Amino acid sequence: MEKQNTNAMSYRYYSTERPINPGTFPTSRQRPVKIVNFGTRQNIGGIKAWGYLEYLKPLSDDDQFTYDLVMIN
Structure with missing residues (x-):
């Protein structure tokens, strides 16, 4: 699990299938920082990858699969 340090501990997910735009990443449980x-x-x-998103808490496996996001170990 790759944890990246912004101001606090965060989790980085790479978008492998498309550039990051509204609707191409999960926001229902938390928003990316x-x-x-x-x-x-x-x-x-x-x-x-087209880019990455950082979240303060890990995403569910379902969110990662649905939005084609990959966390590099």
């Missing part, structure tokens, strides 16, 4: 779009798809730790 950071959103980063790369502009082009980049190779990050063996996966290709």
